[in-house]
Amino acid sequence: MKVGFIGLGHMGSAIAANLLKAGYDVTVYNRTRAKAEALASQGAKVASTPGEAATGDAVFTMLADDTAVASVVFDDGGILASMNPKAVHISLSTISTALSKRLVEAHANTGQRYVAAPVLGRPDAAAAAKLFIVAAGAADAVKAVTPLFDVIGQRTFVVSEQADAANVVKLSCNFLIATVIESLGETMALTSKAGIDKHHFLDILTSTLFGAPIYKTYGNLIADEKFKPAGFAAPLGLKDVRLALAAGEELRVPLPIASLLRDRFLTLLANGGDDLDWSAVGSLAAKDAGVA
Amino acid sequence: MKVGFIGLGHMGSAIAANLLKAGYDVTVYNRTRAKAEALASQGAKVASTPGEAATGDAVFTMLADDTAVASVVFDDGGILASMNPKAVHISLSTISTALSKRLVEAHANTGQRYVAAPVLGRPDAAAAAKLFIVAAGAADAVKAVTPLFDVIGQRTFVVSEQADAANVVKLSCNFLIATVIESLGETMALTSKAGIDKHHFLDILTSTLFGAPIYKTYGNLIADEKFKPAGFAAPLGLKDVRLALAAGEELRVPLPIASLLRDRFLTLLANGGDDLDWSAVGSLAAKDAGVA
């Protein structure tokens, strides 16, 4: 099976490497070519345009946002013009439901197929092939690329035949993580102002009711105020909350906590937070409380 | 060691039974005497007033709210008038920081001691002696009653010498649970309107990033809309969020998610929610979205 891979950031490079390890014939493309070259030593072919990477049976895209994905698909030299009939575009990126719908239609019009497959997990999970994949799309298309998912992740959840449903799930997950960040920020501001050490409070939470890794990971970042370097940058956090709100608006679902989070991210970014990890949102409650 | 136990609801009865099993000489009091009699067969002595139950080395109170606790302490026949010098009042209830401070002072004035020791866990955990205890108070007082904690819980977290700090921690925990409820309600409203089965969505969450039992327990209640019988009634949820906000006001810590939750609980109660479990707050987002 011949596959393409477009977008070689921390996540994309790790995923593409796993496809290579599994023996797939992988052609990679990245805007900054150096990152593509880095995979050549592992057997990847390097394409000069997105379209060149998209002439096989399937092509992955793993990019930062809607604009980047739309560009590699629709621009001159993009994948839409070069993909074969029946070939599958697998979109791993966290994008809007609106773009996901547009991609469904565009690929259908050209006889190609599209699967939305956003992933849960950070770069270390990607490297260990331990990602979770939330997939949606036409059953035949999903089936066709399932072997690829098995190589890059530990489990695939197929949620719907309607591709954008996968994006809704992914956006909901990120919204929930941001909620954990904010709620830890608020309770840590409260308990620390009451004289309790932040790590002690966090230890109580994670030893009792809130044992999920997400609480430990983000709780420690907030307690230590360790927001650099950014594992997931604040502007991306804002983007995801905004996309969750947009999905809610399209479906007419008010999301009051997401609204509150959007304002928090804006506050963070308006006050120098562009380079910080999105967990820095968890420091704003303390700032409002006059203790940071 | 001779101990008293006041307040024999689901939680209190289970805890008192464990004290009896451990061999303590326990005198119990409950406003509705029948519940006290039920423990007599296990060896408890039954008191006719709170004060009668408070003549030993320590006395526990496990009651619904500030009013109930203040009443058994300060009213005629209350424990303040009958406790011995050095005896310890152990308050297990989820009460306000204001009342906790008042109790510190009142017991100090009479030469008695006071330990705030709210617990984490539901009746089944209480019965299994698997509670978590968040304790605060003067070091000597906490030390004196630690053997009792070992009998009723699996672990004790001593957070401060200032008693009300334990109440702040407990209120923060309940605020965090309510946040989980609301955020699950919002994301389930969104994903279900996008065509995804609620249990499938919940399975994704709990299999990946949100593995804590709290997500599973409350997620299932919300997905099944199983809000009766109430494990923890909505008015108690409102009370705890209000007390968290009050602690925040006293310490000048704004808590925007808690503010939002307070409004949610009021909406629930204003629309017939008095007898529902507090997880019913998780149904309001769907209602706002026109799907419930």
Add this chain to the structure above:
Amino acid sequence: MKVGFIGLGHMGSAIAANLLKAGYDVTVYNRTRAKAEALASQGAKVASTPGEAATGDAVFTMLADDTAVASVVFDDGGILASMNPKAVHISLSTISTALSKRLVEAHANTGQRYVAAPVLGRPDAAAAAKLFIVAAGAADAVKAVTPLFDVIGQRTFVVSEQADAANVVKLSCNFLIATVIESLGETMALTSKAGIDKHHFLDILTSTLFGAPIYKTYGNLIADEKFKPAGFAAPLGLKDVRLALAAGEELRVPLPIASLLRDRFLTLLANGGDDLDWSAVGSLAAKDAGVA
């Protein structure tokens, strides 16, 4: 008619002076006696205790908060013990509905009468006898004191026979003013960041759709960042929003804007706002936007 007046701040002194001008026999009391002496030259008798000021046909209280009002009523030397049967306690203060209800009951038990009569207007309006009075209470009691209202205000609105209804109206008015402050703060942050002069923006508002004096007054304070000296101090603003929320909780009415305002006031107070005018809440949006 012989009347008492308790509480001689800016508002109280001005109101009491108008009663004297109208020829009433007025006995005044103030915790800091100097303010009472100042009225003696205008004909007032000076009492040494609240109770001494309450032996006539009616007694006004005009105090900062629930605690102050409860103290002059219920403490030793308070008015409850010294008022004559049928005498009317007129409470001008902005207090909680809970205290208002308690006062109804206490005065009824002693054969006295109680009218809640919070006022709208600032000290200059009080001095000019241009206050608006929102009155509620038993019809006979309101009727008995209406001539007094005519002397101190320009118009009286009788809203209910249930006294605390007047407090709800007053708290709602202050909640609405705080909403105007916050919404001006948000839109000024937005338009000024878009390059528009704050006064120009305000001029557009007040020349077109928002002609009420409240927009002009508070808009100028926000545009000029003129928050000292405080005409109405931020802690009082917090108190009134809290009391509106408390009334809402009692009646089970969620008030989301009030919740948001409460957090804003806490942020202000946690960051040095104790001495500022409550309009300083209107500066927080700009701060969050990184421009103040």
Add this chain to the structure above:
Amino acid sequence: MKVGFIGLGHMGSAIAANLLKAGYDVTVYNRTRAKAEALASQGAKVASTPGEAATGDAVFTMLADDTAVASVVFDDGGILASMNPKAVHISLSTISTALSKRLVEAHANTGQRYVAAPVLGRPDAAAAAKLFIVAAGAADAVKAVTPLFDVIGQRTFVVSEQADAANVVKLSCNFLIATVIESLGETMALTSKAGIDKHHFLDILTSTLFGAPIYKTYGNLIADEKFKPAGFAAPLGLKDVRLALAAGEELRVPLPIASLLRDRFLTLLANGGDDLDWSAVGSLAAKDAGVA
């Protein structure tokens, strides 16, 4: 001076009629041609495409939203292709700042000019030539069309040489009106549940501190629950709040009340509010309070 007018709804028809009355040579275009014909009897020429209406010195657009405006400008037969150099496009519509910026650039590229001039006022004000106009754009362009503004409105506020600043002001005004609606809804829910007649409460407000017509107009609509026919439909209210939030996001200004309003509008629309006036948002607080 030869002018075009595109978009003949209630507002547009009234404005175009005033231009005709003032003696201008007006060519009109409307998607539904009948509305254009109706103005022919008053002397208007009727165009078959937007472009045909745009061959004079200036062309107005008065349309529902971004999509409609972008279509008449950029589509085949649109105004961009047919406007003369130096001709001025006057955009009266309430559109996004993003589109306003795009129009500045597009018209500049073709040597044409663009003035953003959203208006304040409803159809009756438009008919009476009593609109307020908030204008922004290059000084020469604004100057060139000022005589036209004088014919259709009572006053023009020139806020900036940057066109989109006018859109920010207009969006802020609508956001403020929506805030008045919501805050009246909340306080009416509170006071009516306290037993006070809604009109009585409103009378107190408008007779005292809140004398602006906006309070009277919207307060009566809410008190009477008279949400049909829609003077300004709820979906347009949502659109404007969304655009205010988008402007805030672009400028990094968190707008918490606007966030709350967005959720309210979504709740309204998700529950059958599409055909209602936007003041119906003022009924949601009562619904949450269980009284509607």
